Amino acid sequence: MASTMKGAGIFLAQFAGDTAPFDTLGGIAAWAAGLGYDAVQIPTFDSRLFDLEQAATSQAYCDEVKGTCADAGVAISELSTHLQGQLVAVHPAYDLAFDAFAPARVHGDPAARQEWAVDQMLKAARAARNLGVDTTVSFSGSLAFPYLYPWPQRPPGLVDEAFAELARRWRPILDAYENEGVDIGFELHPGEDLFDGTTYERFVAATGNHDRALINYDPSHFLLQQLDYLGFIDLYHDRICAFHVKDAEFNPTARQGVYSGYADWTGRAARFRSLGDGQVDFAGIFSRLCQYGYNGHAVLEWECCLKSSEHGAAEGAPFIRRHIIKATDKAFDDFAGGDADPAKVRKMLGMSA
Template sequence: MTTIKGPAIFLAQFIGDEAPFNTLENICSWAAGLGYKGIQLPTIDPRFIDLEKAALDKTYAQELKATVESFGLEITELSTHLQGQLVAVNPSFDDLFDAFAPQHLRGKPKERQQWAVQQLKYAVQASHNLGLKALATFSGAFLWPFIYPWPQRPANLIETGFVELAQLWLPILEEGELYDVDICYELHPGEDLHDGATFDLFLEHVNYHKRANILYDPSHFVLQCLDYLQFIDIYHERIKMFHVKDAEFNPSGRQGVYGGFQNWQSRAGR
């Protein structure tokens, strides 16, 4: 039997350049003061964690853990959402996603991808050194520009994309198996893994790898008009962590599921 602990907070949306959001100690003090008991820790900002060092230096990892615990908190999981995004990037999005990569890798998609894969492997090792059993991430997206089947997709486009995606993630999943860490994909619009059907297709291509699991966030399902409760019935064995936040689908006579350009007229000066 598993007992839920918490509450915990995902820090990615709060990290910034001003106190109390600019150092690990400051943000832990802030989170503890709000009553949180855990933090899901992003790994992209070296002010909060040196990911490579946490992977290769167990002493550093334990010191990091002790720092968080000194505020009455614990690290619930590491997050590699941004690095996971960079494992698979459609070339049309290269310029947009370059912002997630170190400066020296921008404009170099192949090197950026190699860096991202290594980051995921470091995160698996760091999770192990911190005593964590699951890692949060995004899948990345080769196919998102083709989410709506118009113009008609070329034959085998989706199959080819998932073959490539699986080839990139299989070594990371194997790293998870080596270190006893589950890789939990947040199923999210903008990712090739964004619902149950795409997760099923991915599982097929990674041979139903036991380390391929789910970060369940129903807010992303509400906005896809997906039955988020039935999803639990189907995928509960693969759900290893979850996010909780509000979401509403409020269609109108002017905007529905694909209405992402509410303010385009004002931005265009029309």
């Protein structure tokens, strides 16, 4: 059944900083509300805005966080655990790069880093419940992504084992979220082992079709893969629990295509843009999500290779509000209808009364 989205949200991760108003939750929430956003998606990995340790153990702290947001005029749409989820599974090729996402005490120790990440994920489940938030968004991490392109040939069983291990690591986390009544919306993203519908299905099957392994829908990553992002909603709408509104463009040339030749962001054929500046069909997306009953927030995730973050944020809320469809509660041709009359129906069909 069609439904109306809750409103425009904004993911705070790309806007947090060391100067006011971006260095405190109260300050950045008030800034977001002033731009017209109804909700904020809070990064649990940024201590300037949120203390995950306290949130997991203190209802009083969570009440304070909710009060801070309410006083600013915004709700909490979701908690984000993208960086911690990334560290649940890290291929050794990425060890040095991803150490930056974890505390210094676990750098150079992949096992300790993974243990820390799992603990963070479990704490986020409790924090969400303490906040009264039913949804979190995250990354899956990656064991197989370095072998994405099948050359050199992958040995038989490599991908199957990678997803089996990924499921073994995530299943206890998903069970903990089930116990708290909280969903994880995985953002399907290149660099993660879950980056499209096929990989998502493989992972969900490996977890025993876990009810809490859902999707944070972000069309920008699908456009850059040249995936049918509207058809994706048709296939997986019942698994979409969160929505990142992010634009992108793909402009292949004689020199580069999807892989973009290691170019920087401005020089890539495939690049992220601010809302309305790219190629994503948001009218089609909002229509389909309305049709299938998505009733969460539409959350701006700003990433643009050209436009400033504050400019993008200022344009984002009105762009989202223009696209949210207020679902109808009646059919357009109801005026021409009449009361049910079984005898008349049978007569119209050429059947005896």
